[in-house]
Amino acid sequence: MPLDWGAAMLSWQADSIKGFLLHLVLLSTAWETGSGQLQYSISEESQHGTFVGRIAQDLGLEVSELVPRMFRLVSKDRKDYLEVNVQNGILFVNSRIDREELCAASVVCMIHLEALVDKPLRVFHVEVEILDINDNAPVFPLIEKHFAIAESSIRDAQFPLEGASDADTNANSLLTYKLSPNAHFTLAVTENYEHSASLFLVLKKPLDREESTVHHLLLTATDGGQPQLTGTVQLVIKVLDANDNPPAFNQSIYKVQLFENSDSGLLAISLNVTDLDEGANKEVSYISSSFSPPNGKEKFVLDQETGEIHVKGSIDFEDRNFYEIQVEAKDKGNPPLSGHCKVLIEVLDVNDNAPEVTVSSLSVPVPENSSPGTVVALISISDRDSGANGQVTCSLWPPGLPFKLTSTFKNYYSLVLAEPLDREQVAEYSLVLIAQDQGDPPLTASSSVVVPISDMNDNAPTFAQPSYTVFVRENNPPGAHIFTVSASDPDVAENALVSYWLDEKLWPLSSYISVHSESGKLYALQPLDYEELKLLEFQVRAKDAGLPSLCGNVTVQVFVLDENDNAPAVSGLAEDTPIQVKVPVAAGHLVGKIHALDGDSGYNAWLRYELYDASSGPWRVGLYSGEISTTRALDESEGSNIQSLLVLVKDHGKPVLSTTATFSVSLVASAQAVQSDAHLSRMGGSRKPLADTANLYLIIAICSVSSLFLLVILVYVALRCQSEEKEAMMYGPGTATLVCASEVGSWSYSNRHSHILAGVSGEAGAKSDLMVFSPNIPVLAENGKELVPNAVGQVSCSNSF
Structure with missing residues (x-):
């Protein structure tokens, strides 16, 4: 009987060892084909510094890059059993490892590590199997076990014994039992369940209480480790009667x-x-x-x-x-x-444990120019349940965000960038990581992650419109503020800090215009003269302070408005030589003509002529023509008389500027007609008869006045002038703009920038002066109100007196 039992035990141990080795082979094969990570093994109770493996070499990392890339180990249970020497890339034992304390009775004991490196961020999964050594002897529940067996017990009666336990695993925990030699009892071992064996004390010879009332036996348990360890229990058997x-x-x-x-x-x-x-x-x-x-x-x-x-x-x-x-x-x-x-x-198991979500290595803020695929964070999930209750899936909420989850290993994910970012549209994202198990009902857990986006200089400064039109009166004071340009930049911090300067590529502007680099204010550095310069057109550039900096530009047109700063000047008049007029002459006889010029423009240059003393003498002067003629008939009795006429020439500006001219007339008899006609021709007179000349001027004046009046009426009806602006200084944004100058006269600019619609009439005494500009921005009056365009996109105004 004992020999058969021993053979059975040896056979069972051999089968167990074969099954264990087969299990290890299958586990290794599954690991190599499934995980693609590293696995090492080390015996428990190894000394500090024991070599485990060349982890840097096995991960394909150079030892020299471990420190710069911040190589580090992270243990799932946060204990420092193992450590890596970053100087040589060797994984070694850092502290005592007790397999029984770490994994209890589990067949396979693993320490799960994460090896992390930065720049770029990568994670490697390392598993270190802790191999069991035979460091625990079998232990019985009691040191001494007492039995009471009746003497009437029959042969082969069985009495159960409590077996020993061994904290080791595999072969180290395979126990064999041996009973001390005696005449009445033997030991029977039955493998009846996968967790334990049943021991029985078998009576092989009937007891005789009169022969012996107590039997002392020693039961020994021996494990299968090397060297073998044993445990014992003392069996005290009392023989009973009845x-x-x-x-x-x-x-x-x-x-x-x-x-x-x-x-x-x-x-x-x-x-x-x-x-x-x-x-x-x-x-x-x-x-x-x-x-x-x-x-x-x-x-x-x-x-x-x-x-x-x-x-x-x-x-x-x-x-x-x-x-x-x-x-x-x-x-x-x-x-x-x-x-x-x-x-x-x-x-x-029931599904009573919700998943756990852990976010590590969160790399924020994320630059807005990051490329898709950039790793933002590492995420691990776990569930203490087993089976379907412990199988967890992870998702991202809300949908539609430029991020996605990528599975890197079982229950490990990477949060990566899926689409390009634009901080100007969204400056920060709030993500929710949701983990859900497969239990019934399923349990979920969530973790919130805030991902701020950092700014890059990807937006150039922009102006509100592509160009501005500014109106400035001439003779402005030096350093006068004439306009302000402003550019906006949707970036932040230094990327949105804008400075301004003038683009002088076309022609130098430094003597005329300057711009404040921070405020964008435009200043006129010197007084502007309309007679010399009518239009300044230049570009203002705006540059941000980003690296590299970005630029934007805007076109500015500065129109110089005329002031009445030039008095009329009389030309072609010789005061020392009088005009000779033969008498008699009829009333209305044209004697001569005064011609004056004014350096201004428009109404400021529209001249009119008056006699300084209109009550003296038979003379008159044309209000706008400057022609001097007689007011009554002259006879020969008035001959040999030299008269001086003082003619006052005024413009229509405000204030009015004027000048005077002296006109001398000598009345001669008919014998001096030839000299008078010749001198009159030199001064702008006519050889024709006086009546014909007067009629000709009258016809021309009547036709001019009629034509001009008709033209003014048509323009007035078409443009529907609504208001008159007197001495207005206007600048601001707009489309096609019509500007009224003043009560008389009109502004005149180069043909490129202005179109004169109506001019000065003759002596009719009425005038409607219009000018149209075509800048890109509307004109503002002095009171700040915008002139409203009419149906054809123009603003009209008129003046009459």
Whole structure:
């Protein structure tokens, strides 16, 4: 019998070792084909500094780049069992590792590490398997076990024994048992469940209490490690008389399944025994002799009278998923007999743990010029449940954001940029990472991540419109502020700090115009003279302070407005030589003509002529023509008379500027006609008869006045002038602009920038002066109101007097 049992044990150990090696081969193959990461192995209890592996070489990293790229190890359980020497790239043991403390009774014990490097950010997953060594000897629950066996016990009667436990795994925990030599008992071992073996003390020879009342045996347990370790228990057997039939369970092993979180007081199982005796020998009480693990007595309670096992405390699958209870049923005979059974309780998982989301290595803020695929953060998820309850998927909310999740390893994700960014549209993103398991019902967890976007100088300064038109009166004071340009930049900080300067590529402007580099204010550096310069056209450029800087530009047109700063000047008149007029002459005879010029423009240059003393003499002067003629007939009695006429020449400006001219007339007799006609021709007179000349001027004047009046009426009806602006200085934005100058006269500019619609009439005394400009911005009057365009996109105004 012992030889057969020993052979069976050796065969069982060999099969177990083969299965374990096969399991390791399959696990290694699955790792190599599935994970693509690193795996090392190290024995537990290794000394500090023990070599584990050349991790830098295995990860394809140069040792010289470990420090610059901030190589570091992150352990999932946050313990520093292992460390890397960044000087040589070797992974070594940093602190004592106790496999039993770390992984309890798990077959495979792994330490999960994450190796992180920056620039660029990468993560490598490293697993280090902790190999078991035979550092734990088998341990029995008791040092000494007492039995009471009736002498009437039959041959081959079996008495259950509690086996030893070994905290090691695999071959180191494979136990063999040996009973000290004796004449009455032998040991039987039955592998009846995957968690433990059942030991029985078998009676091979009937007991004789009169021969011996107590038997002392030694039970030894030996593990399969190298070297082998042993544990012992002392068996003390007391031989009893009388009660021949012990209680008997209908099963030696009971298996029960319970869901975790079962309510306290729930019935797990009801045990039942039979006893063929009668009376007190048949009355049975139940005793829970042992619990495995020991805290099982806090989870379950056995009713000694009924044999029912109830849930007592909280059952958590994640804490412990298996319990074993040894139950003894003892009758009340004298001596009492007992029966034994084992209750195995398996705890089933329910989905009671929500996933956990952990965000690490968050690289913010993200530059707006980052390319798609840039890693923003590393995310890991976990769930303490098992099976489908522990399978977790991760998603990103809200949808439509320029980010996506990329799976890098089981339960590890990278938050990467999916689309280009624009900080001017969105400066910050709020993301929610949602993890959901596959349980029923599913549980979820979330983690919020804020991703700010940093600015890049990708926007040039821009002006509100492509060009500005500015009107400035001449003779302005030096340094006068004439306009302000302003550019905007949607960037921030120095990327939006704008400075201004003039573009002098076309022609130099430094002597005329300057711009304040910060405010954009335009200044006229010297007085402007309309007679010399009518239009300044230049570009103002705006540049931000980004690196590299970006520029924008705007065209500015400065029109110089005329002031009445030039008095009329008379030309072609010789005062020392009088005009000779032969007498007699009729009334209205043209004697001569005064011609004057004015350096101004428009009304400021429109001249009119008056006699300084209109009451003296038979003379008159044309109001606008400057022609001097007689007011009455002259006869020969007035001959040999020299008269001086003082003619006053005025313009229509405000204030009015004037000058005087002296005109001398000498009245001669008819014999001097030839000299008078010749001199009159030299001064602008005519050889024709006076009546014909006067008629000709009258016809021309009447036709001019009629034509001009008709033209003014047509222009007035077409343009519908609404207001008159006197001495207005106008500048501002707009489209096609019509400007009235003043009561008389008109502004005149180059043909490129202005069109004169109506001119000065003759002596009719009425005038309507219009000028149209075509800048890009509307004109503002002095009161700040905008002149409203008419149906054809122009603004009209007129003056008459």
